[in-house]
Amino acid sequence: MSKNRNLHAAKRAKNDEFYTQRQDIEAELKHYKDHFKGKTVYCNCDDPNVSEFTRYFQRNFERLGLKRLISTCYKNQRADLFSSHDSETAIMLDYRGDLNRNREADPKEIEVTNLKGNGDFRSPESIRLLKQSDIVVTNPPFSLFREYVAQLIEYDKKFVVIGNKNVVTYKEIFPLIKNNKIWVGHTPMSKDLLFDVPEEIAEEMKATKKEGSSYRIIDGVLKGRSQSIWFTNLDHKKRNQPLDLSFRYESMGGGGTTPITTTTMPLRWTRP
Numbered sequence: 001m002s003k004n005r006n007l008h009a010a011k012r013a014k015n016d017e018f019y020t021q022r023q024d025i026e027a028e029l030k031h032y033k034d035h036f037k038g039k040t041v042y043c044n045c046d047d048p049n050v051s052e053f054t055r056y057f058q059r060n061f062e063r064l065g066l067k068r069l070i071s072t073c074y075k076n077q078r079a080d081l082f083s084s085h086d087s088e089t090a091i092m093l094d095y096r097g098d099l100n101r102n103r104e105a106d107p108k109e110i111e112v113t114n115l116k117g118n119g120d121f122r123s124p125e126s127i128r129l130l131k132q133s134d135i136v137v138t139n140p141p142f143s144l145f146r147e148y149v150a151q152l153i154e155y156d157k158k159f160v161v162i163g164n165k166n167v168v169t170y171k172e173i174f175p176l177i178k179n180n181k182i183w184v185g186h187t188p189m190s191k192d193l194l195f196d197v198p199e200e201i202a203e204e205m206k207a208t209k210k211e212g213s214s215y216r217i218i219d220g221v222l223k224g225r226s227q228s229i230w231f232t233n234l235d236h237k238k239r240n241q242p243l244d245l246s247f248r249y250e251s252m253g254g255g256g257t258t259p260i261t262t263t264t265m266p267l268r269w270t271r272p
């Protein structure tokens with residue numbers, strides 16, 4: 001690989017290390033509650049030790065009526081906060097609920113095993129787990145979004161995932177939106193999604209990037225900013241709300257409908 005390509009790959013890998021915050025996951029996933037009953041959820045870009053996605057489904061397993069939760073990570077099995085990809089092996093969490101009904105996810109109920117490979121979502125091992133699952137929920141690596149979504153479509157999976165806003169213009173993604181195969185989630189597109197970042201990336205951002213555009217400091221902690229939105233192929237209420245396409249304008253001085261362009265009287269509008 002040339003030096004330039006190496007640098008680009010390193011930059012892309014860095015941008016992939018944005019970790020989703022618990023409150024953003026809760027705010028989006030509460031709109032899909034009915035979809036999860038009896039289903040196997042797979043978080044396939046999620047270190048079970050640190051992912052808020054994995055934690056969300058573990059915590060809400062019974063409330064959602066899940067059948068099984070699988071979570072696998074990429075090239076790492078350290079139990080600290082962020083993946084450093086310094087191990088070629090990866091781990092898998094397999095959880096089938098609070099079997100002893102003590103209202104806790106006990107260590108003996110959570111099966112954590114080593115994967116044979118590095119946990120790449122495209123590896124045969126991960127694909128085997130994908131086939132066993134019904135709904136995939138995660139924030140995948142930004143740099144591999146095209147391939148990531150293509151795989152979900154190929155295996156006909158339901159999903160709720162985070163992606164950059166710009167992906168709507170990708171030639172691989174736009175036709176999926178146009179053909180109603182994928183749509184935007186419930187969280188408004190204008191919401192500023194913030195992400196936790198590893199310490200060394202936070203330091204670098206502080207030194208080289210602009211506060212407000214690349215990151216924000218919230219309660220003294222640097223949060224990475226990215227133009228991200230949720231994408232899904234699960235139905236949600238907002239999607240079925242009728243759009244207000246027309247308003248009726250009335251002159252306040254008299255009855256009847258007066259076109260806005262021809263009246264000089266004060267106007268008020270009402271929904272038809």
Ligand SMILES: C[S@@+](CC[C@H](N)C(=O)[O-])C[C@H]1O[C@@H](n2cnc3c(N)ncnc32)[C@H](O)[C@@H]1O
Pocket residue numbers: 015016017018019020044045046047051052053073074083119120121122138139140141142144
């Ligand atoms: C944007 S981060 C999000 C992490 C986590 N899903 C979350 O939301 O907090 C994307 C994650 O994908 C992992 N990743 C990178 N390449 C991957 C691959 N080929 N297969 C699976 N995961 C990968 C990275 O290690 C990184 O942790």
